[in-house]
Amino acid sequence: MTSHTPADPLPLTSSRAGALNGRIRVPGDKSMSHRALMFGAIAIGETTIRGLLEAEDVINTAKAMTALGADATRGPDGVWRVQGVGVAGLRSPAQPLDFGNSGTGVRLAMGLMATTPLTATCVGDASLSKRPMGRVTVPLSQFGTQFETAEGNRLPLTLKGARNPVPVTYTLPVASAQVKSAVLLAGLNTPGKTTVIEPTPTRDHTERMLKGFGAKIAVEKKADGNHITIEGQHELKAQDLDVPGDPSSAAFPMVAALITPGSDIVIENIMLNPTRTGLIDTLVEMGGNITIENRRLAGGEEVGDLHVKHSQLKGITVPAARAPSMIDEYPVLSVAASFANGVTRMEGLEELRVKESDRLAAVEAGLHANGVTTRSGHDWLEVDGGGARGGGTVVTHMDHRIAMSFLVMGLASAEATKVDDSRFIATSFPDFTGLMNGMGARLKPAA
Template sequence: MRPRRFRPAGALKGRIRVPGDKSISHRCIMLGALALGETRVTGLLEGEDVLATAAAMRAMGASVVRQGEGTWSVHGVGVGALLQPRGPLDMGNSGTSTRLLMGLVSSHPITASFAGDASLSKRPMGRVIDPLSQMGASFEASEGGRLPLIVRGALPAVPISYRLPVASAQVKSAVLLAGLNTPGITTVIEPVPTRDHSERMLRGFGAELNVETETDGTRIITIRGEAELKPQIIDVPGDPSSAAFFIVAALIVPGSEVTIENVGLNPTRAGLIEVLRRMGGSIEELNPREVGGEPVADLLVKHSPLRGIEVDPAIAPSMIDEFPALFVAAALAEGITVTSGLDELRVKESDRLAVMAAALGTVGARIEEREDGLVITGTGGEALGGSAVTIATHLDHRIAMSMAVAGLVSREGIEIDDTRPIATSFPVFEAMLHGLAA
């Protein structure tokens, strides 16, 4: 255990840049490795998951070289030219690396063996195996469609039209990546829109990809195979999920004014900002621009009196990871905030509804826990209570960071039972928060 007390701070002031977006970091390494020539990447998230992707692309012939902090050079081999890896591809704990790379390999004439850690090896891969098998790839998986597994790619692979049975950006991406080296048109039909980083980046690298949205919201995504990808220069946008804690902190700590540089504002990810603005939050977009097909801006966030609202459940998918931070903002707002449609939060790293209800209740917030959401009656800006209070975070990094922010607006500080999960997901979080307070 590594407990730490987060105490009330003066106004937060300054400029920060949060770590790069993980989803985009994975994809720029993969697509850079398939483009002919050098792709230059800055702001890459250098977590273990992304490094697993880099190692796998190296094993299949690309040159992937770190040149400095967050700065990488990728020399690609071209679509269709991936090499047979000599040994198993070690995916560590990265489900994204595994599912997307299974897609890539499926339409190349190579055989690749995928392995992962104990946690990843429990996660079923059947949702990806089904469509890729229809395209002609063959699989030898462990029991229940799990790792370790072997993929034998098909050449030529067969273009398919695949309707996603369950909303999944990873399954969609796997099929589109397989479609890159498949002659003809590969189609994915998405009844419920999911994160569209793959579509944006494939277009950015020059793939012929089209998206049509029907009147009921269904998205029909087509990609023309045997693509030629062109190398890019990419500055990976800051992760909106990481920025969320600092946005909320600046809104609720009196006198604060913080600029968060280079934040990704992909509409499938930016729901929190929309909700906080509706609550009265001052969040201004400076220097809006597009990087690698992704919308980006610097955010100027100023302390604002917030008011409770009813949060539309339709916005939940675009901010599902940011609800713990929103609950802290709601606890300081004037009036009642109602959230619903959040069943998914019960099966994250912890049961985030139960754990946040207990944590905020411990420091004096008025919380009603419902089956699919929380109803929070805010303090109207009054400091949260709790003298010698220790919060049980259940090894959940987002709970720990959200309650660290709550500590800044408490009367006597809030103790987090264990800060180790923060170090795993966002190692510079505590230093950044301290820097703004100083």
């Protein structure tokens, strides 16, 4: 299994646009798409998935589930169908599992495989191979899983699943939905009760979706945080799922409309899980004209349409407690902050140091290249507003969110903004350029 990202860089430029207008739909939620494929793979029966994000990261997860014995295929009707093999039914793959650029894909899959007696090697692209896996291998080893990793607990990694797994209780040292999910998934094929204690709440898609699949899972709020307990060795039942739009993908057209004069757009069918709406809350606090219309429930998740109009934003302090609900959105928030009046300070950003790139450093470098003044520490960033000059080239470090964020900046900058490589946008938002240009943006290949 190999990634389909082309070898040559694909630079793009973004230049000042007129007003953005239209009703759009962004791709299906990435977090839910990964989980739908994985949980379908270990359920009994056929799970159907509509609205799956058909981006490289998720396609790599589908290929991995097929290699592990669960057939995940896309029908001519656009619906994905997963033939599940049961909680204990995964088998050793014949080839290494290639997760491309996806930390979510590889870390959740490690949990899925950890308590089944199989052997699998996990690999990824150059960016994923730099990311630390110790935060997952440490708790999974407590079940009895064995790992051989590259230096620094990095990929490539070979996993030997525990033959006689033992349940664990694990307190998260950092707020991470990926680590929490990996431990809970390992608990599915472990006798007894496995508990994760999270001092700071994180995305709860795993808990919600596992409950929908019939898992015996309970969440109890205690003084030291949420205690999430899963009872192992109960079969899951196949489901019919409809994946709503990804709020992390919606962030880009949303900020683009806020900073581009005259803009008025509607982003339809967005998931509004309260653990994912930190950016919306922050932008509204900054003065953003964002209203939620047509609220409804779908697949256990609240969804709605975002109506966004151009607004004059003001600088605020974004508290560290909000970071887990918007950790992927800080790059594009930093772009919004550069067009606000005053200073925006963002705290609790240490997790950005170990994303697809050192996102905090990459964001700051991109802002500097386009005439924006910043200050930063290990876990905080201050951005001076007043508008971005533009005219700079942004080094994306193979990071899709850095690329999209600075392409948004160029729509309102005095001069065009260039990103050095846009190939990796396909990992989460394959038609980003087409969708943005369809609303009136000006994104085009660099000369």
